[in-house]
Amino acid sequence: MDKELDFIKEFVASEFITNVSRYSENIEDEAYQKQAKETERYFHSILLKRYPRTGLEFANSAKKEIAKLKIEKQLTRTIFQIKEFEQFQLGDRLQEIVDKETNIFTVDTSYTQKSKAPLSYSNKYYLASTNEGLKIIYEKIYILREEQWIPGHDHIPTTVLNDGIVVNVQKVTSPLYEPNVKDYLEN
Numbered sequence: 001m002d003k004e005l006d007f008i009k010e011f012v013a014s015e016f017i018t019n020v021s022r023y024s025e026n027i028e029d030e031a032y033q034k035q036a037k038e039t040e041r042y043f044h045s046i047l048l049k050r051y052p053r054t055g056l057e058f059a060n061s062a063k064k065e066i067a068k069l070k071i072e073k074q075l076t077r078t079i080f081q082i083k084e085f086e087q088f089q090l091g092d093r094l095q096e097i098v099d100k101e102t103n104i105f106t107v108d109t110s111y112t113q114k115s116k117a118p119l120s121y122s123n124k125y126y127l128a129s130t131n132e133g134l135k136i137i138y139e140k141i142y143i144l145r146e147e148q149w150i151p152g153h154d155h156i157p158t159t160v161l162n163d164g165i166v167v168n169v170q171k172v173t174s175p176l177y178e179p180n181v182k183d184y185l186e187n
Contacts, residue, residue: 001082001084001105001168001170003134004082004084004105004107004127004134005079005082005107005170005172007042007127007134008079008082008107008109008125008127009079010042011039011042011125011136012076012077012079012109013076014035014038014039014042015039015076015077015112016074016075016076016077016112017035017039018035018036018038018039018051019051019074019112020071020074021035021036022036022051022053022057023057023067023068023070023071023074024067024071025057025058025064025067029053029055032053033053036049036051036052036053039051042135042136043135043136043137044097044130044132044135044136044137045132046093046097046137046158047136047137047158070113072114073113073114074112074113074114075110075111075112075113075114076112077109077110077111077112077122077123078109078110078119078173078175079107079108079109079172079173080108080109080110080121080171080172080173080174080175080180080184081107081108081169081170081171081172081184081187082105082106082107082108082169082170082172083105083106083107083166083168083169083170083187084103084104084105084166084167084168084169085103085104085105085106085163085164085165085166085167086103086164086165086167087164087165088103088104088160088162088163088164089160089161089162089164090159090160090161091155091156091157091158091159091160091161092156092157093157093158094128094137094138094157094158094159094160097130097131097132097137098128098129098130098137099128099129099130099131102128102129103167104126104127104128104137104160104163104164105126105127105128106124106125106126106127106163107124107125107127108121108123108124108184109121109122109123109124109125110122110175111123117144117177118175118176118177118178119175119176119177120142120144120175120176120177120180121142121149121175121177121180121183122141122142123139123140123141123142124139124140124141124142124149125138125139126138126139126140126160137158137160138152138158138159138160139152140152142180144177147179166187169187171184
């Protein structure tokens, strides 16, 4: 699982740079697009582009101030744990791209912006060995008020239908939000 953990560490570092760059007025659009593509390369190409910059972020003085505040709020995601699964079920399109001889991995991470809430789950990234190499193939989002993971989208062909059976877990950093701590310790 070291390879997968290194991969997600590289991703969250690149994502942080992209998120800060997105709201940095002194970074030209072309340089930003290059950085966004660098971060998007961690996702399989069947997934949609994720880091749009419209230019409206700096349309007037009020939006420029909001952009500055967004930069100040940016954080690198905290990685909580990584799990390896076998006997998983994938939507048809994911079955076509995922190497059938390998397992899938999930990585529980925190949010990308400072929050008053205790450190908690935000995103679960699914990693797999694919026809494009190791890639993020799917994600779930943690809804704090409901204390549950929900699918990142509902397009069945590109969905992990069932995680399968856990065969390995590596703990990285404990969350602080009590329901997440309980989950973290039980799994």
